[in-house]
Amino acid sequence: MSDSNAKRLERYKRLIEISRDLASTLDLDLLLNRILVAARDIAEAGAASILLYDSAARQLYFQAATNMDPMMRGLVVPMDSIAGWIVTNRQPLRIDDVHKDTRYFKNVAKTVSLDTKNIIGVPLITKDKVIGVMEVLNKEQGEFNEIDEDLLSVLGAQAAIAIENTRLFQQSDLIAEFVHELRTPLASLSTATYLLLRPEISREQSDQIIANIHSETLRLSALASSFLDLARLESGRVHFQKSSFPVLPLLEECKTVMQPKADETRVAIELVVPSDLPSVEGDRDKLKQVVLNLISNAIKYNRPDGKVTVSAARDEKAWQVSVADTGHGIPEEAINNLFQKFYRVKGMETKVAGTGLGLSICKQIIVGHGGRIEVKSKLGEGTAFTFFIPSQ
Ligand SMILES: Nc1ncnc2c1ncn2[C@@H]1O[C@H](COP(=O)(O)OP(=O)(O)OP(=O)(O)O)[C@@H](O)[C@H]1O
Ligand SMILES: [Mg+2]
Known part of the structure; x- marks a missing residue:
């Protein structure tokens, strides 16, 4: 040229x-x-x-x-x-x-x-x-x-x-x-x-x-x-189809779906679920969407050769799923904005594709189940998102 x-x-x-x-x-x-x-x-x-x-x-x-x-x-x-x-x-x-x-x-x-x-x-x-x-x-x-x-x-x-x-x-x-x-x-x-x-x-x-x-x-x-997902959730037109289901197969399905994406950057996905974990309640499809979104983030914002650990637990009050990564972490001042629509942390948005709606959708689904979602992050070490759904 x-x-x-x-x-x-x-x-x-x-x-x-x-x-x-x-x-x-x-x-x-x-x-x-x-x-x-x-x-x-x-x-x-x-x-x-x-x-x-x-x-x-x-x-x-x-x-x-x-x-x-x-x-x-x-x-x-x-x-x-x-x-x-x-x-x-x-x-x-x-x-x-x-x-x-x-x-x-x-x-x-x-x-x-x-x-x-x-x-x-x-x-x-x-x-x-x-x-x-x-x-x-x-x-x-x-x-x-x-x-x-x-x-x-x-x-x-x-x-x-x-x-x-x-x-x-x-x-x-x-x-x-x-x-x-x-x-x-x-x-x-x-x-x-x-x-x-x-x-x-x-x-x-x-x-x-x-x-x-x-x-x-x-x-x-x-x-x-x-956007359609979120608009439906926000308008309250979504009815959750609740059922009781075991967690491990759900997480395994999520892992299978996300594996090709993880392989691209050589990120390993590990499931940690106690073998005696009783079944949990909720809208299986919607909760699968939440887990997929969280794993997707954990892969996208990870480092090459990083790791994603998906774990589940339950006690009398609630059951929970946690998705932890070994990525860049999230600056403290950004944490409060994460669940806002279209919000993306500055600096990363040009490197990684995304809409900034994933976490808003997750939150709507979790809150719709009467639960809550938390995030803990350390810069340079990684981030963990955990959601809790009350047991019935
Ligand atoms: N595990 C994570 N580690 C570091 N930053 C994260 C992580 N998860 C989310 N973020 C930050 O939060 C922002 C919002 O996440 P969200 O899932 O809502 O949107 P997105 O991933 O940008 O787009 P989409 O999920 O629609 O593809 C992301 O753009 C990213 O900056
Ligand atoms: Mg996302």
């Missing part, structure tokens, strides 16, 4: 990465920062900035920049500036020498203390509404070109959705949260298909993009079934 081709692939990859990344934050400042860094890198520019448009007040103002000066935030930019033109015309704009352009807004230049030479601005449009403008300034070498403009337009479309999303989330309910989660894989898919349609894409590049599409569709389908 030629140098420039390799470089271009790098930029496409970054675009896919970022579009997947964007919808994963609900903190507007954090989100804008990610967008800016991505825009700057993708366009190989010196700086990037985002202006937001308040359609009620018909005002355009500075919101964030890679080289943000605190003075800049909230600075109103006139509508006859470059950014104003983009909002009004809903079109990208590329200018090779801003000093020759009457729309250049010098007030910004002064505040930013950056000598602007060339610029690309793209509108941020969602649902037919312009919500702002994203600009990149000063190409590192030479001038901005059509590919830069193209890539930025795609990023701008994703960014607009993500920005709108974080706003939407503020008045969230389960549906809004779900829609938000849905948009993550959808954004990746739309970027991927866009890239596939580009004529200069090589076989190698398209294979990679197709692999990406495949994993994102898997994620979408997992998300849909988890």
Whole structure:
């Protein structure tokens, strides 16, 4: 592969990465920062900035920049500036020498203390509404070109959705949260298909993009079934089918299901069940789902060659199942959030696929049985989840 081709692939990859990344934050400042860094890198520019448009007040103002000066935030930019033109015309704009352009807004230049030479601005449009403008300034070498403009337009479309999303989330309910989660894989898919349609894409590049599409569709389908499970559980429409059953066969079935996944990272699954353990009561299928979820986590968040120990016990008051792993552990400040819908511990979420719904579903099922679920974790050593179901 030629140098420039390799470089271009790098930029496409970054675009896919970022579009997947964007919808994963609900903190507007954090989100804008990610967008800016991505825009700057993708366009190989010196700086990037985002202006937001308040359609009620018909005002355009500075919101964030890679080289943000605190003075800049909230600075109103006139509508006859470059950014104003983009909002009004809903079109990208590329200018090779801003000093020759009457729309250049010098007030910004002064505040930013950056000598602007060339610029690309793209509108941020969602649902037919312009919500702002994203600009990149000063190409590192030479001038901005059509590919830069193209890539930025795609990023701008994703960014607009993500920005709108974080706003939407503020008045969230389960549906809004779900829609938000849905948009993550959808954004990746739309970027991927866009890239596939580009004529200069090589076989190698398209294979990679197709692999990406495949994993994102898997994620979408997992998300849909988890969401349905959770929505049903939350609405109280689920009736538990209680029966009395022995624990060991249930755990053995779970082990069999999870073994292939465990083998991938050479994680061993061990069952520790006393041979004289009396039968227990509950909805066998639903409780199996809980155990599967816990074992799935114990494998996913384990280290290679790690171990998962599944144990069961019972006394007069309750019976319990515990799933312990030898993984990274969970930071203390995250423990309280684990059972929240869509919550995923920071840092891991990009490395391991998941929806953040598994534990919420577990909790609903356990609480529906009148029981409780506990977690104990030590960083660097591992985590143990234990659920207790009252004996009848
Ligand atoms: N055994 C574990 N060790 C370390 N972290 C864990 C463990 N179990 C869960 N977590 C953390 O808690 C988060 C929430 O777990 P949960 O099972 O709800 O969602 P998920 O595993 O991300 O997605 P899903 O279960 O839907 O595939 C995980 O993303 C992970 O960060
Ligand atoms: Mg899980």
